[in-house]
Amino acid sequence: MLFFGVLSLLFLAVSGEYCYTDIESACSTNPKNGGLISNCNAKYGSIDTLQAELQAYANANIETSFEFLLMSTHFGNYEANREGFKGLYRKLSDKVWEEAIDLIKYIAHRGGRMDLNQLPRSKKPIKDSKVLELTELNSLAKALDSQKQLAEEALRIHAQAQHHTKQDAAVAHYFEEHFMESLSERVRRLAGYSNDLKNMLEERDASLSVFLFDEYLKNTL
Amino acid sequence: MTRLLYVFFILVCINGIFGDGLKCKFTIDMRLLKPADIPTSWIDMTDPCTKLMESQVKTEMEAAMKYLAMGAHFARDTINRPGFSKFFFESASEEREHAIKIIEYLLMRGQLTNDVSKLLKYPLTTNNTNPIRQEWNNGEEALTDALKLEAQVTRSIRDIIITCETPKTSSFNDYHLVDYLITDFLEEQYKGQRDLAGKISVLGKMMQAHGPLGEFLFDKKLLSGEV
Ligand SMILES: [Fe+2]
Ligand SMILES: [Fe+2]
Numbered sequence: 001m002l003f004f005g006v007l008s009l010l011f012l013a014v015s016g017e018y019c020y021t022d023i024e025s026a027c028s029t030n031p032k033n034g035g036l037i038s039n040c041n042a043k044y045g046s047i048d049t050l051q052a053e054l055q056a057y058a059n060a061n062i063e064t065s066f067e068f069l070l071m072s073t074h075f076g077n078y079e080a081n082r083e084g085f086k087g088l089y090r091k092l093s094d095k096v097w098e099e100a101i102d103l104i105k106y107i108a109h110r111g112g113r114m115d116l117n118q119l120p121r122s123k124k125p126i127k128d129s130k131v132l133e134l135t136e137l138n139s140l141a142k143a144l145d146s147q148k149q150l151a152e153e154a155l156r157i158h159a160q161a162q163h164h165t166k167q168d169a170a171v172a173h174y175f176e177e178h179f180m181e182s183l184s185e186r187v188r189r190l191a192g193y194s195n196d197l198k199n200m201l202e203e204r205d206a207s208l209s210v211f212l213f214d215e216y217l218k219n220t221l
Numbered sequence: 222m223t224r225l226l227y228v229f230f231i232l233v234c235i236n237g238i239f240g241d242g243l244k245c246k247f248t249i250d251m252r253l254l255k256p257a258d259i260p261t262s263w264i265d266m267t268d269p270c271t272k273l274m275e276s277q278v279k280t281e282m283e284a285a286m287k288y289l290a291m292g293a294h295f296a297r298d299t300i301n302r303p304g305f306s307k308f309f310f311e312s313a314s315e316e317r318e319h320a321i322k323i324i325e326y327l328l329m330r331g332q333l334t335n336d337v338s339k340l341l342k343y344p345l346t347t348n349n350t351n352p353i354r355q356e357w358n359n360g361e362e363a364l365t366d367a368l369k370l371e372a373q374v375t376r377s378i379r380d381i382i383i384t385c386e387t388p389k390t391s392s393f394n395d396y397h398l399v400d401y402l403i404t405d406f407l408e409e410q411y412k413g414q415r416d417l418a419g420k421i422s423v424l425g426k427m428m429q430a431h432g433p434l435g436e437f438l439f440d441k442k443l444l445s446g447e448v
Binding site: 040041042043059062063066067069070073074076077078079090097101104105107108109111113114115116117119 | 256259282286289290292293294296297298299306310313314317320321324325328331332333334337338340341343344352353355
């Protein structure tokens, strides 16, 4: 009996982390390992080292989604009353929320687990988080900065996935497909809006410029 | 520091005057752009009622986060319950929609004109004192948790109704808001709770007799929308 125990221990040590060995020992007539099959997971590559980054990034997306929702809310009140801005930020909030959920699914897909209590890595650059006094132009600037920040963060994680000693092209690929294109597109659009509106504000009557621009935004939704 | 900023501002202004003439002007213009003169007599929600509605936005979003945690848990490789995961992720987005519906209602009634940032602060719950639960022993336990959560939300909606119908500060009965909450929110709460209770009942019986096999079968039914 003791001999068998020592033998199986040796066997385990040699066999490394294999589900097959786990199953063999767990389901034999004489189960070892307490019947645990801890190696029967979906983990490979460097998901373990990247997991915390992915969790933080998913949470950063949730945070950004909240922010956009509040910006949308602000422009929806009767005093601001900018349907176009309201719609623009609502759409951004929806998109970023969906991207967060998709990333959470991807973490699970790779054998990881989501941690909603993991705080986002990067602090928001805008010290004054109040949405209160955001003018239309300020809001575009803020939106642009925040999307850029997510884009930079995505690039950083992508680079880490690619240049990690244990490369994980799968994570890198996921980021390329789900974040790179959509973020660059949004960053470009917001930059364009910011410049358009800023130039139009140099007209004598700023209120008319904002009105027209808001109407334009509404029609592009 | 403020003095430095002030000097900087003046420099920018001077530059504005001699250089690109209107650059500085519009910043000032935008600051001075006063809101139009709108009568406020149409804004009739009472303070305690408004406060509760505003906090309901957070309550709904907290529910969304709890469902997110459930969706994430059941999506894991070693848990592998795609039906449950799908169900909970969908619930999460529904709860977010509820938060948005409350916001829309408040906007319609002339509310949320100042400092909307207090509506939702990330993270909603402070991680140290009240972390989000992220693990469940099985599907039945999570559904039971969900039902308890919904019952709490129902109670909180009822509290809003009571306060908005008979606020302590005045005799203003907010008929429209109360009607909206009853027909739109309570309706969904009661239907949703009945649905969850039914699911727990079916799953509970199956798991009592068949354990993981019962849960496995139920999960696939959930996935295809058969239960
Ligand atoms: Fe809800
Ligand atoms: Fe609900």
